[in-house]
Amino acid sequence: MSVNKSEKPKVAVHKFSSCDGCQLALLDMGPTLLDLAEQVDFVHFAEAGPFDDQARVDLAFVEGSVATPEDLARIRLIRENSKMLVAIGACATSGGIQALRNFANGMQWTAQIYPQPEHIDSLPQSTPISSHVKVDFELWGCPVNSQQVAGFINNFLLGVLPRDNADKVCTECKHRGLPCVMVSRGIPCMGPVTRAGCGALCPGLGRDCYGCYGPAENANTDSLTAQFRSLGLSPDDIARRFKNINNFSPVFREAAVKAEGTHD
Amino acid sequence: MTEQRKTLTLKVPVLTRVEGEGALDLRIKDGNIEELRLRIFEPPRFFEKFLEGRHYSEVPDIVARICGICPVAYQMTAVQALEKLFGVEVSPWARDMRRVFYCGEWLQSHALHIHLLAAPDFFGCNSAIELARIHPDVVRRGLRLQELGNEIMALFGARSVHPVGLRVGGFHHAPALSQVAHLRQKLLDAIPEAEKLVRWTAGIPIPADSQPFVSVALRHDSDYAIETGFIDASDGLHVDAPEYDTHFAEYQQPYSTALFSAYHQQPYLVGPLARLNLSHNRLPENIRKLIAENALVFPNSNVFTSMAARAVEILFAIQEAAQLLENYQLPDSPNVPVEPRAGIAFGATEAPRGLLWHRYEVDEAGLIRNARIVPPTSQNQARIEEDLRLSLLNFGLNNSDDALRLHCEKVIRNYDPCISCATHFLRVNVVRTSSQTISERNGWGGVPFRCTPFPLAGEGWGGVNAAPESASALPPPSLPRPAGEERFRKIRIVGIGAPSDDDQIGWRVVDILKTRLPPEVEFIKLDRPGSALIPLLETSSHVILIDAMQGGGQPGDIRHFSKHEWEIYQQGLSTHGLGVFDALMLARELDCQPESLDLYGIEIGTAQPGELPSEAVLSAVEELADRIASNWRQAKN
Numbered sequence: 001m002s003v004n005k006s007e008k009p010k011v012a013v014h015k016f017s018s019c020d021g022c023q024l025a026l027l028d029m030g031p032t033l034l035d036l037a038e039q040v041d042f043v044h045f046a047e048a049g050p051f052d053d054q055a056r057v058d059l060a061f062v063e064g065s066v067a068t069p070e071d072l073a074r075i076r077l078i079r080e081n082s083k084m085l086v087a088i089g090a091c092a093t094s095g096g097i098q099a100l101r102n103f104a105n106g107m108q109w110t111a112q113i114y115p116q117p118e119h120i121d122s123l124p125q126s127t128p129i130s131s132h133v134k135v136d137f138e139l140w141g142c143p144v145n146s147q148q149v150a151g152f153i154n155n156f157l158l159g160v161l162p163r164d165n166a167d168k169v170c171t172e173c174k175h176r177g178l179p180c181v182m183v184s185r186g187i188p189c190m191g192p193v194t195r196a197g198c199g200a201l202c203p204g205l206g207r208d209c210y211g212c213y214g215p216a217e218n219a220n221t222d223s224l225t226a227q228f229r230s231l232g233l234s235p236d237d238i239a240r241r242f243k244n245i246n247n248f249s250p251v252f253r254e255a256a257v258k259a260e261g262t263h264d
Numbered sequence: 265m266t267e268q269r270k271t272l273t274l275k276v277p278v279l280t281r282v283e284g285e286g287a288l289d290l291r292i293k294d295g296n297i298e299e300l301r302l303r304i305f306e307p308p309r310f311f312e313k314f315l316e317g318r319h320y321s322e323v324p325d326i327v328a329r330i331c332g333i334c335p336v337a338y339q340m341t342a343v344q345a346l347e348k349l350f351g352v353e354v355s356p357w358a359r360d361m362r363r364v365f366y367c368g369e370w371l372q373s374h375a376l377h378i379h380l381l382a383a384p385d386f387f388g389c390n391s392a393i394e395l396a397r398i399h400p401d402v403v404r405r406g407l408r409l410q411e412l413g414n415e416i417m418a419l420f421g422a423r424s425v426h427p428v429g430l431r432v433g434g435f436h437h438a439p440a441l442s443q444v445a446h447l448r449q450k451l452l453d454a455i456p457e458a459e460k461l462v463r464w465t466a467g468i469p470i471p472a473d474s475q476p477f478v479s480v481a482l483r484h485d486s487d488y489a490i491e492t493g494f495i496d497a498s499d500g501l502h503v504d505a506p507e508y509d510t511h512f513a514e515y516q517q518p519y520s521t522a523l524f525s526a527y528h529q530q531p532y533l534v535g536p537l538a539r540l541n542l543s544h545n546r547l548p549e550n551i552r553k554l555i556a557e558n559a560l561v562f563p564n565s566n567v568f569t570s571m572a573a574r575a576v577e578i579l580f581a582i583q584e585a586a587q588l589l590e591n592y593q594l595p596d597s598p599n600v601p602v603e604p605r606a607g608i609a610f611g612a613t614e615a616p617r618g619l620l621w622h623r624y625e626v627d628e629a630g631l632i633r634n635a636r637i638v639p640p641t642s643q644n645q646a647r648i649e650e651d652l653r654l655s656l657l658n659f660g661l662n663n664s665d666d667a668l669r670l671h672c673e674k675v676i677r678n679y680d681p682c683i684s685c686a687t688h689f690l691r692v693n694v695v696r697t698s699s700q701t702i703s704e705r706n707g708w709g710g711v712p713f714r715c716t717p718f719p720l721a722g723e724g725w726g727g728v729n730a731a732p733e734s735a736s737a738l739p740p741p742s743l744p745r746p747a748g749e750e751r752f753r754k755i756r757i758v759g760i761g762a763p764s765d766d767d768q769i770g771w772r773v774v775d776i777l778k779t780r781l782p783p784e785v786e787f788i789k790l791d792r793p794g795s796a797l798i799p800l801l802e803t804s805s806h807v808i809l810i811d812a813m814q815g816g817g818q819p820g821d822i823r824h825f826s827k828h829e830w831e832i833y834q835q836g837l838s839t840h841g842l843g844v845f846d847a848l849m850l851a852r853e854l855d856c857q858p859e860s861l862d863l864y865g866i867e868i869g870t871a872q873p874g875e876l877p878s879e880a881v882l883s884a885v886e887e888l889a890d891r892i893a894s895n896w897r898q899a900k901n
Binding site: 016018019020021022023024025027028030031033034037042047048049051096097098100101104127140143145155158159161162163164201202204206207210211213237240244245 | 300310313314317318319322325326329330331333334336372376380383384388391392393394396400403404407408410411414422423424425426428429431436437585761771788789790791792793
């Protein structure tokens, strides 16, 4: 990606169905955010102020999943207007926790929550950005952290291919010298199948990883399922672990369906 | 068409969490407000349904995802509701630390709101970035306070967005003494900063705009209520969380996906101003004194006081956290055992934006049967509409469209409806017509495709679902290898480096070669690629890799390894440890090597990260680029 040296690269931050937490990876940078604003030109970043949702940009970050008929048109327009499109966070990369409705009858759910469901316009499924347009890079995590986003922007400014760490949380535990919570204490941990990037936050607090960074590469979910069973988890318990933050990612989705099918 | 007969449509695209994206529609006709609607159209996310069938222990991680700005509020309300039902009494240590944890969220959220969202309005700025040009010290101070709030949350939750430390029964982990001491010092140092912030916000002129409304907030016997207390209203209501339903009711408006909420059929206010209106006399003496010195008065019926109210709560949160951490000791255990019990759980706490209420029905196995969550923004929604009506009349409908728009933005932002109305933008569609119909709104759905798509750069970075025609793109490791002979035709020159230190020599060589070699060569700069080199190698016919090395030679030495030479080279090849070497070995074992592979290393000697490259190294960069370019020309001939 060549960066026009004569002017700062234009950056947009778009939001779809989400909790806004991934945009905080930028807004929570503290004073660094002001330094960053010297390097790039945020032409659209509604939470921070600038609003130009139809601007042509060098780099677009997209948070959130596609969940309404309007979203479909909007994401296509963003793709057309963006030289590089980067999906950030679990909603944008796997459909997010709200993709749980993909397993159920969303229309029924609407009727159970809203007295007048006919006024609620929602697609039957919540889907990742890559289901609809070409995505140049994905930053996984619920939420992504400032290091991931700043690291990406840094590489972008240097014209360097971004790093993509699809290794497992287990490797981060090893790097930190953390004793394995599953081996040493029998806690059912998703770390062996979950993508690195958080820095093993949960095991660092002595608890189980719950998979918020999505599936790692070559995730051996069968083996982990067998391990969970040996720790005494029921098929439903196991299925719920996969059907969590990144439930609609193919790897976790298949693991959940498989676990549910193993009722004795 | 006279000014009096205009039909105005104001639209604000707002971005937020559960209540979400919204718009303001305003129609003025014949000098009267004919219609005023705060429409929220964030797609419903069905959290209450996801919770059904979940184990109680999973609830804190799930409800956090409702809001990235105030996850602690959702987690705290849920765990406290469940603990109450289960008859679990958390330790005094956990009770205090939860209050500190919650103070962190107030601090973070309020500092974000004041500096990034609300204040720019009052200085004629469109964003905090613009405000920072006029008042750099103020904005930097605000961002430091926000950072401090995040640090408090991360102390207990390992991260500030969707923290992972809270559980039913207490915390997963107790922070170390040294970490707490360090943070406490920062809090003490921040107190004078927060005092300055209170003075600064109190000095910002606000419109005179008093309105009658009922304030609703938790109130505690002795403390300023955050995580516990009775639900009180300024008209005298005093009830516990389970009785909420008797006095408050949710209803739907066809134009909004967020449910509205009413107190005895009336709109009401929740949030910092409502809290101060009800509990200002629970604040510590020094804060009350500061309030009085700065001519701030509570209770206050002007919602524009909300920004100053947030500043007061920032000071309170910092002081409170510092005090609770004063005699910090490690607990025997950060949590107590929990046995689930069937029944109905109720919880209420004060989220940064106001009262948050939860209700869970739980079975004997501890699984959630159903859930109901009433967030603060949906409670404020009717009040915002009412406020806009009154405030616009007070402001004067004959003001220009721009002035009306800005005024509406300011009013909406007083409520900090999540981060949303934060957006510094209210799109105005002025429709001057005598027709009674509201003009068609230019919503998302109607966005015309009028931009000509420009082609993606040929040097793209591949893509997650890259279309097959983008053959020049680098396939990420997860993609299957391209079929056919196509994959053998690429010639790639790859510079390897790292942005953090001055390990960018490989990239420099690539930058120079880019200008000298023909376009059929693909130039790639990689940041410590590790195994990601492999797919790149296997899809190329010829590859030249350039990296810095520390092999014990003189700085500026250039070493060349052909495909066969590097195989016998054992170590010390790269500043990136064994990464490149390992990747090459693996590529060989996997039979993923290109036809030809040349590896160039430039010796950087004993240079430390961050040091600028020496003259010798820089001239080696030029020399190597010359060498590669001339080899290329020779090979071509």
